[in-house]
Each structure stands twice: as structure tokens, then as C-alpha cells.
Amino acid sequence: MSESIDTHELDVLVIGAGGAGLSAAISAAERDVSVGVVCKSLLGKAHTVMAEGGIAAALGNVAPADDWKSHFLDTMKGGWGLNDPRMAEIHAKESPERVRTLQEWGALFDRTDDGKISQRPFGGHRYDRLAHVGDRTGLEMIRTLQDKTVAEGIDVYQECTTTHLLLDGDQVAGALGVWRDDGSPILFRSKAVILATGGLGQCYRITSNSWEYTADGHAMALRAGAALVDMAFVQFHPTGMVWPKSVQGTLVTEGVRGEGGILLNSEDERFMFDYVPDAYEGSVAPTVEEADRWVAGDRDARPPPELLTRDVVARAILSEVSAGRGSPHGGVFLDIANQRSTEYIQEKLPAMVHQFRELAEIDITEDPMEVFPTCHYMMGGIRVDPETQETAVPGLYASGEVAGGLHGANRLGGNSLSDLLVFGNRAGHAAGDRAEGMDTFPPIDDEDVTNKLNSLEAPFEREDGTDPYALHAELQTVMEEYVGIMRDDDRLTTGIERLEDLAERAANTATDGSRAYNPGWEKCFAVRHLVEAGLAIAHAARERTESRGAHTRIDYPEPDEELERVEFAISLVGGEIDIAREAVPAPREELREMLQADTGEEETQ
């Protein structure tokens, strides 16, 4: 059977062409191996293109006191201590070099007055740390990586969806997928496979994530035998658009607050001053006056409370709206118009000016925006080895948003783009090394391929199966209602029951039309992945009987010390979800001492 399929032999197969996938491909190609990248959309359209604010890296160009240690400590604090300490260390140490490499490949960052890469402040980072390109950092990053990929002669298979990983015993042997343009199958035989498929935001109705974010990587990895960790931690970005309804969830960059934007309720109160958590008491400005000084550039002042971590700001907004102090369309106000000059806003936030003008007919240099939390990022993901990014499946690697561990209970802004560069690079090298050391391709099991192809075809044959569009909409409602921002045991238990029912129906979808470019058919497999991811989130959230970072339990409103170094790992055992309570790796001695000594305050020089 598999002889008749369009078959490609690639030593290293990278699934995903965002920042993580392209970094991995470029680094793998530094070894003596053949490398290919597959992606669902056209090259250059992955989510990374949408990133706005910047890349976090302790370059120390603006704040000379910044170093990897401060970045490490901020990341750990932002993640409520649940981060894998070795990943956080590697990330903090290697991101400056990766940013400089990106610059050498042609990325044109904004500059400081002395001609270096400029850095802007962002929530949870104690120093000005984000290398940026106006509010289009992701565009510059993906274009640079895309050009480098092409220049290196790496094969790109665009508009090609992988649906299954193939195994030889317990090691990876390749992947199976479909060409979107005509629906025909494609088979990859590979010695190493890197998953860089991004997130799962399509689980939720209000989201900043595109149609691509359907948890494909999470689901494929689970089935292949890998584990998912930290799945309770879904980041709801505090500022999504609320109106018009059709753009609900579209992101308003944190850069707006970084540039001085403030949050107001319907009573014109700057409410964030009332929501400073104990852990951050003393590290944010207690008064408007001090916050204003910080915005004006005085780094002896402390930053405004609007720049607290995303979990804190999102909960604060939710509380204000629930208390009846919301804006007309059910959000709160984000005002930069009264904080900065029109010229300044246009120069620093051109994409936001454009977005609001075109989509909401609002001039943000004149009027406030209305914002509400939107599903934005998945902190959890596939468990990987910090050094190599290898999963529990030999030869299978994961990096970028699809991998877990670095961010713990909450991700700091800017720490994703740096994550992609650092761990994409590491995964690429490790996968390249593995492939270099193997003489032959692992064998493919023809019968397995045939079965998998049949399962893909099945929705065309079912007479009265489920409509995948309706199922997807129902899933989003269930997730919003029972597995949303505010959780408790009852809701999560009901949510799991509803999701189990959805899982049954998701295995029974039907579609029609031709195989060619058929989004209805594609949704049949995507919705299965989403339901599986939804179940993983709900189970992990129910087990986690505490509130920590992005995970808020109404019935357990405080963090539980017992769970401080505990993670829940989800895997499939005999087709059933299995949840294991495990210890987070302990930090090595030097890191532990740093963590204990850290006060979170800036060093005075």
C-alpha cells in the first residue's frame, strides 16, 4: 500500500514552520543530514508572524545590569516556581546569542542611541529586556527565518497537514499526512521528527489563535507515547478586543501597557493598584506619580501595576467586570490616548493603530480601547528533556509552544519568541546528531499506514455522522463554561463528562465534497485533537486543587505549598487517559541559592 503513496525520505522531518520549526530546521541542516519542513499554511503565515511585542533576552543594551540570572529569576517568579529550572536556565543563558544570530541573518531590530538592539519593558521583566521591531517583531522574525531556510536549501512542504506519527517499536519512524490542495496522502520516512506545531487555542471561543491551533502536535505525541505536563495552565491574555463581536479575542499587545497604557473601569478608576499580589508588593509603583515617572523613563521608579504578570491582570479585569464596573461591551478600558502623544503612539504602536481603525473604527490616539481576557497561549505541553528537547519517544523531539516545562504556571511576555529560538536550535542539533548516527531509516509498517489512511477517509463514508463545525462550536462552549478562567470541582467534573461525550462524537464525524482543499474534512481530524487536548486540560485542572498562575480554582483560591514542586503528567495508557503526580526536577545548588536570595528588586549600581 505505502509504495503507491507519495513517499519522501528525510533524515530529519520538522512538523511546523513557525519560529520553533524554522529554527530547528536551520540548525538540523548544519549537520550532514537531509531536512524538510511541513506546515499547514503557506510558508511565512505561522502564528509567529502575529507576535507583536518582542523577544526577551538579557542583552543588557538598555539596562547594563541585566544578565541571565535576572532573566532566569523573573521567568521562575512569573511561572510561580513551577518551571523546569534547567530549561529556564538554558533559556536565559542562550537567548541573547540567538537574538544576535537572528540579527546576523538579517533581522532589523529597533536601535538604541548608541546603535545597538533596543529593548523595551514588558510585564514581569525587571529590566527593559524585549528586543523588538515596532509592534511587528514576529513578522521580522519569521521573514528572517523563512529567508534563511530557503537560502539553506531546506525542503518546504507547504499546505501539507500531518495527521499521524509512525513508529517502529517505540522509536519514531516518520509521519503520515495529506496534501491540502488535492487531499492525496503523503508519507515521510525519517530518523528523527521534531514537533513544532504550536498551540491549541481553538479549544476556546474567545481566542487570539488562528484555525491552525488545533493541538495536532499534542494529540500526535500522546498517541505515540509521549506525556503532556502542566496542561492546567492556559494563558488568558488580559487584553483581547471585545468589540465588534466578530473580532472578539483578537490580541491587543501588552506593548500598549509597556508604552504607558493604563487600565480603567467604568468609574474611571485605575483599578490595578488594588490587585497587587503579595509576591509583587514592593516591586511595582504604589502611586500614580511613581508609575508616571517610570513611564517617562525614570528607571529608579518602579513600573506601573498594569505591567504585573498576565495571570494577575486577567483576573483583575474579570473581577472588575463581574463586579459591574465593566465597559459598555463587557470589558474594561485601556487608555493610551491620554498618556502619550499621537505621534508617539503612531511610531511605537502602528499595527495597533491600524487594527483598531480598520476593525473597530476606533482611533486609539484619541479614544480608549475596550479589552477583556482572551485565550492566548498554552504553557503546558509535551514533556521534553531540557538539553535535547527529546520526548519519551526515541527520535521524537518537541519545541516551541507545543513543548512544556519552561514557563511553569504562567509565561512572561516575550519569553515565547526567545523559547522558539533557543529550543528550536537545540532540538535541531539533537535531531541532526541522532540522524547522523543512523545508517538506515527505521522500517514502516504497511498495515499500520493502511489503517491510518482508512481512518482519514472514514468521514466521507459515514452516512449520518456528526457535523464537525457544530461539534467544534459545542466544544468551545463547553471549554468556556466548564474549563475557562474560573474553575471549580463541579464545573470541571461536568466539563469532563461533556468532553467525553464529545470525544465519542468526534470519532464519528462526517463530511462531503471532494478531497481537494476541503476545510470541512480537515476539521474532522482537527476537532478530535481539540477534544483530546480539552480533556487533558480539564483533567489536569481538576487534579490541581489550588490556584497558581494562570490556573484559578474558586474552591481552592490559594496556592498550596504541597503542590509547589508537583506536576501532573498526562499520558495514554491502553487508550485511556492516565494522570501521574510527579515531582518537578529540583534546581541545582547554584540556582537554588539564587532563588532563595532573590528579592525581585533591581540592583542599584
Added chain:
Amino acid sequence: MSTQTEGQPPAEEATTEEQSDEPTGDRDPETDTTTYTLEVYRGDGEDGELVTYDVPIQAGMVLLDALHWIQANRQPDLAVRWNCKSGRCGSCSMEIDGMPSLSCMKRMSEYDADTPIRVTPMRAFPVVKDLVCDVSWNYEVNAEIEPFTPAPDADFTFYQPDVERSREFRRCIECFLCQDVCHVLREHDKKDAYAGPRYLVRSAGLHFHPEDTADRTEWMKEDAGVGYCNITHCCSDVCPEDIEITDNAIIPQKERVVDEYYDPLAQIKRKLSDVWS
């Protein structure tokens, strides 16, 4: 107005397949929607037709939302590209009443609810299915451009004004709307001879990079065929990123070609360097 491109079927008269009970353009106070009529191209490169759909539209909806409504409620296999839904990724390019546009940035309120809106794929490229075209030619052209080439000892110290010179061109989201509208590609199908505005924007972005050292003039003249552009400005008019393609990217590069190839002094220099290399 345009001639036929290979693989692009002629747009035929609309056939009505979908009719709702509500009269077109009516406002339904209960659901707070207004009904719009869309005539959407359905078919592949060989065969196709315009199919009419009545779509309930809420305030603030964009054309892409209307297409998603059709997918979810009428035609699950309707092919359309999109990703960001906020004008940042350049995926959702198509022609709306013949105008090359990003469908995620076209608010329905810009259109008249009483007149059918015609939605067709970009015309300069072969159709794969419905509103999706085969744009792979663009990627092939791109691969021929000499990539960013810094000097071996470049130290990457440069200033904001140096960055600004290249910035405009680097805003490009690769929507290919400029390629679609350019008559050299659209009407004359000179894809073998002319790279099109998008790639003159790319080479300008590279050229103005403060650390780039490559000379792409020969590519510009011989392969990109910059001489084919006759400065009609249509590309600049459709660019969703407001890049002044013609004035800021193409004209300066045309001038460089002229300087290098038709200026006698430069010609001698070039000959000499040919001998020496």
C-alpha cells in the same frame, strides 16, 4: 476587463443555489442582523460558477466572517485561506467586486446590503479551488533573489534612521495583492520575464539593510525584468501595508539599473571587473 489566465475559469453569471426566506438587505431586529447576498466563486481551475448565498451579518463583521458563516452553515468544503484575521499574515487575499483585497479587513458595512457582492479568487494565479489560488510561483521567484549578505566583519552597529530606510519594505505581509493587480502579470502573464512588485519590494528591503553588501542589479535587470514596470502605481494602490511600492521601491531600482548599465563610465568599470574576476 482582464484577459484570461491559464487555469482561471471565466467568471460566469451567478446561479442561485441558496435562498433563505428573508428578503435581501433586510434587518432582523431579533438577531440584530442584516442579510447580505454574496456571489462566491465555486470550482477549480477548469470548471466553476458563481454561487449565491444569503448571509446574516452582525455589526462589525468582515467579509471573511461571512465566508466562515457559509462554511459553517451552508458549504462545509468552501476553500478559503486565512490565519490571523487582523491583516497581519497576508493569507486571505481575494477579489471583492473585482478589487484585490484582504477579506479579513473588509468590513461588511462598507458594502451595500441591497447589491450582491461578488467574491472571486485572485485572477493572476491559477485556481486550486474556490477562493484559493496556486501562489507557488511567487515562492519560486523569491528563492532566486540573493539573500541578505553582510560583510564578513560586519559589527552590526547602526542607528534608527538606518533602520527606517528599509523598514517600509519589510512591512510586506506577502499577500500578493500587488502581484495580482499588476497588469504585466495579470493581463500579459509575463511570469517568465517579470518578478512583480512584491519582489522589487523585497530586494529594496535587502538593499537598504544597513549591513547588506550584495549587488542585485543584474538580477533586477535580467531576471526580475524591472524594465517591464511602466509605473502605473496600481500595486501601491492595493497594498494593505501602504507601501509606496512604485515610488519608493521600483523607481529607485530602475534608476540603479540605468546608472549601472547605460552610464558609459559604469559600463567600462563593469567590463574591467569582468576581465579581472
